[in-house]
Structures are given as structure tokens and as C-alpha cells.
Amino acid sequence: MLRPRAAGTLAGLTAVVLSVVAAGTPAGADGPPATEGYERTARLTTVGKPLDLLLHPESGKLYVGSDTVAGTPDGSLAGVYAVDPVAGNVLSWVRTSPGSTGAPAQLPGKRLAGPLSGDGVHYLVGLRGIAAAKDGAATGSGGWLTGTSITQARSGTKAGTVVVVRGTKLEEVAVGETSVTVERSLTLPATGGPLAVDTAAGQIWVTDNTNGVLRRVGSADFAPDGKEIALGTGAAVSFLEWDTGRGVLWAGRGTVLEAYDIAAGKLAASFDARPGDTIADVAVDPRSDRAFAVWQDWGNPPEEGDGVGRLAVYDTATFKDLDMGAELPGVNGQLGSSSVAVTPGGDAVFVGSPSDTSLTVFRAPVPPTPSPTPTPTPTPTDPESPSPSPDPAPGETDPDPSAGPSDSGTTVPVDGPADDGTGADGTAGGGDTGGGPGTTGGSVSGGSLGTTVDGSLASTGSGLLLPAAAGTAALLAAGTAAILWRRRTNGRLVP
Secondary structure (H helix, E strand, C coil): CCCHHHHHHHHHHHHHHHHHHHHHCCCCCCCCCCCCCCEEEEEECCCCEEEEEEECCCCCCEEEEEECCCCCCCCCCCEEEEECCCCCCEEEEECEEECCCCCEEECCCCCEEEECCCCCEEEEECCCEEEEECCCCCECEEEECCCCCCCEEEECCCCCEEEEEECCEEEEEEECCCCEEEEEEEECCCCCCCEEEECCCCEEEEEECCCCEEEEEECCCCEEEEEEEECCCCCCCCEEEEECCCCEEEEEECCEEEEEECCCCEEEEEEECCCCEEEEEEEEECCCCEEEEEEEECCCCCCCCCCEEEEEEEECCCCCECCCCEEEECCECCCCCCEEEECCCCCEEEEEECCCCEEEEEECCCCCCCCCCCCCCCCCCCCCCCCCCCCCCCCCCCCCCCCCCCCCCCCCCCCCCCCCCCCCCCCCCCCCCCCCCCCCCCCCCCCCHHHCCCCCCCCCCCCCHHHHHHHHHHHHHHHHHHHHHHHHHHCCCCC
């Protein structure tokens, strides 16, 4: 064992080395943790019971078609609201719309058919009414059709028109100040379902749930052009949403959300609901290449569901769930279907829920600000001075001053590090730096982390740690070698 003074010398060396490591390791090298999913930032209860949402592509205003809330003391909250998507405040409220007799009446804004040029929306009222309104309007303009009720509506390919489905009829309707007029009509093979209209390409897609197909209608002649896409087995399509940039139709079918590639004419991807959930709506944002879907619980918890919906985010290029969504407590289908809208770029997402009469705002995750790598401050050191030699114990003879280590070099303990920096077994340290699914990490191959030229470990801020660790090993090795050498020479027999 080492003598007390030798042990003290080694302890001193160790303390110096540890202080060097502590000084060379940056504090707080790891940056703040990243926020992975969308965060709820606001909940508005000033827009009645939201039935549908539309973010205007030109004015940037958020339009909300609403019904009244039962038990409201100040009267009905039905109508169409214009909302500032940034501040979250109501800009205006269009309370009245054309009634069935032509007289203005306060009616729910059932479904928003599409945007008007510049600002405003087309929307459905009652069973057969179609109206138009802009932010600041006192009342909506338009009128009612006679005959069969309107079940689906989308803005037409011509300005001021709306394409509607009424039973087996697909019609193009012009909306005027006080009336609506059917301009073109097409008889479908079966009752029509949800619509999708690409105004730029001049094509209309209508669902045939009876025969299980999506059918394309040309806007030029308002007739089927023979292009059809077969639907797989499953529930009826409840909505269609275009991703015109990629030529994909998103379709909601009960507990399944599907994406159809129009060019290929087949299903490209499908997503299943969690137990107890159904798909309610989807909004596609071409700028961020993301699709935002609202899954709502269906039933009365706990018997038929958990009462919690979900906002999901999908990559429109790879059709992968980005795992950036959020839980939607209280969002269920008991009082109507939820809806979703998104600002260009995906910075803000809005979810309208009839079940809890609210408009919830979600904001995109903010990338973490990387912590700057601190520059190590050189620590001044005193000139090295020889350590005092321990006094010989009784019975021991001082070594010959001329004697010393062999001419071949400094003696290295057998359990010390090898010259090439490897461990005792001749192998270098290594490991797997890869992350799980969805990460950009991977297994490091072709050498150990210690072979990095600049001595850093990826981006973990350890560029200062490896040089300090190397200094630690060198100081410990040198100190231990000197002490063991003195121990061996002090303890040898003198002839």
C-alpha cells in the first residue's frame, strides 16, 4: 500500500485533475427541450356553437358558421362570425340571412361552402337556402331553392356560383343579392354524396356512396368525363377535402381517414381511429405539407367512449403521422361534427366543437433556441516544482542518486492505458447514438466516438469534455507511475 505522504501526493494530483475537468465542462451544455406537439393557447366561447370553419385564403380572416347555444340568456347566437385569427377577437357577426319567405331571419350558418373573391363566404341556411356575407355585413344576401333539400355544397369554378347536391341532382347555382338560380344541372347515377371542387383545374369530384366510387365531372360541359376511383369496403364517405398541390383527395369514412391519389386512381394511405373515435374533418396546408385532422369521440363516457378527441398531424408527402397532435377533451359527436381550419404555414390551427360550444386555438411548436457553446477560459498554472520525496522508513536505505528508470523509457503500470488510447482488452469505446423511430439519429459505424477529429460528441456540447478527460488520464498516469517507481526503488535491497 502507498505510504501516507505518497497517498497525499496522489490525492493532490487527483484534486487538481478533477478541478480541470470541472472547469472545462460547460454548464448547461444541453439546450432547452424541444416542444414536440401543437399546444392549446386559447379557447373562445363567444362564437355560439361552431358548425363549420373556413380560413379565407386572401383576407386571412377566420369565418365561423354557428348555431345558438341552449340556455343563452341574451338570445340566439346563430349566424356567421368573422374572427381575427391572430388576436382571437370577433370582428363582426352576421346575425340574419335570407329566410324561406325572402324575409331576413336569424338562422344557423350550417355549412361554409367556400370563399368569396377578396373576402367573405358562401354558406348554407335552413334546408334549401344559400347566402353570401362578408366581414361587416349587416345581413347575408341570397335566397332559397324550391324542391329537394341541399345536402352538400362547394364554391363553383365560376365566380359567384356554388355547386350543390340535391338527391340525385348535381347543380351549379348562381347566388344573387335576393335570389339563387340554377344555371346547370346533371342527373347522377345515384344519390350524391360529399363534394370536392378544384377551381383552378376546373374539375368537380362527387361521391357515389351507393356504388362505392368517386366520380369526376368536368366543369366545362358539366358532365362526367369517365374518370372514377373505386372506394374500398367501409363506411360511407362523410366529407372530401382537396390537396390540389399533390393531386390527393382526403376522405372521411367513419373510423378511417383515407387519402386517394388522383393520378394513380387508387388509395394512397389510410389512418385508423383510436377505439371509440371517428373522423370529423381535415384541413390541408400545402405550405407546410401537413394535413390536420380532427378525431372526435363518439358516445357517452364511460359506456361508449372516453369523451376525449384528438388533433392529428400528417405529412402529406410521406403520409406519416408526425406525432405532433394534441388531446381534445370534451370533443365528441353528440351535438354535431367538429371542424378544423389552419393558417398558411401551419402556425395556428383552429378546432370548432359543437359539443362544448367552443373554438380552440392551437399554436405550432417553437423550435428550441440552442445554447451557445462557452469558450473555455485558460487557467494560469504555476511552474511545476518537484514533489518532496517521502522520508525513508526505518530500516530502509535511500536509493542511489545515480539510479533511476531504465534507459528504455518511463515505466508504465500494467493496468494503465495503452499507448494507442485503447482499453486493456485492446478495443476502443463505442456505442449506439441512434434514436428511436421518427428521429434522425443512427448507429455510429466505422470507428469509435473517440476518433472524431475535433474531439466532439455530435452536438452534445462535449467538445471541451474530451480534452479535459485526456488531460485527466495523462496526469493520473504520470503521477501513479512516479509514485510506484519511487515505491519500488525505495523498497529494493542494497547489496
